[in-house]
Amino acid sequence: MRIRFGLLAILLLLAACAQPPYLYYGTSSHSYYQAVKKQDEKSVAKYKASLEDVFQKSAKLGKPVPPGLYADYALLLMKEQNADEARVYFQKEMETWSESHDLMNFLMQRYSIEK
């Protein structure tokens, strides 16, 4: 009986240690590195897809999208001349992270897409 309790305590301890990270980044950082490094269309498309994966998985897991990733997505949309959609993502960054207000407003003013 004592041994069972001991094993249970060890298992609980291990479970506590193996807590999942509080944010989900997926492969977005690695894809960002490859897009910066290779600077080609394929790598940028892969990076964009990795961000979309983070948005979907984070929603599924009930976690906030990590800092900066909505803004990074907005910058990719700006490069595609998709200003309307970009504004939506700059605003999503602001809604998710109040600390981003100053920079997001600065970027929207810079791209002349503020409302």
Place this chain on the structure above:
Amino acid sequence: MKKYIYLLVAVLILLLMAACAMPQSTYQELFPKMYQSSPACIMILPPMNESTGADAKEYFACSLSESIGLKGYYVLPVEATFGVLREEGLYDTENMNAAVLKNLKEHFGADAVLFSTIQEWDKSWAITSGSLNITSKFALLSTATADTLWDFTMKTNVSIGSQSNNILVAALESAIKTAIEDYFPNCLSANTQTMEYAMPYGKHHPGFNTDGTKPIVPNKRGSLSISK
């Protein structure tokens, strides 16, 4: 005979106690300003590269957001901030000063900036195995006062072995891996483990304000081993 056994046990207990009594500090004792000012918004500055690794700077620039974000801080997006710093002629982190830091607070809301210096990025290989040694120094400075809130130096060893049983294949694989491998996952892992160990939790993390009394080495230096 019994006497000697008791003596041996006593010596072993004393040795164990001596090992446990290694000097230790707590996070709050080591980084008091971090707990007093609780920075929420961090701006990562372009890493400074003192090593011979040409790719090291990009590896660091692209991985630090995740490593620090996971600790519960809002990290200003690197792609956007590096662009602004470049346009303003502030991309050389070496030229940062207190007046510029205040501007970063005023215009972008950054409570603190992260300085990172890659001191060592050395790859070496010997027949069937290779290794990568990374030594990096981090410092978080308040944008309001230019005070150092937190700093830590970590040495990481990444072992790069071949899976092959054939010695010739293993040797060739190790040499190629050491020379051209994409080390981003290793760099991300090294930085994430460094922050996991050394950086107190930020306000968005569920563990915020729970780590002040946790023990930490008092010399602000650590070492890590990672297997590729």
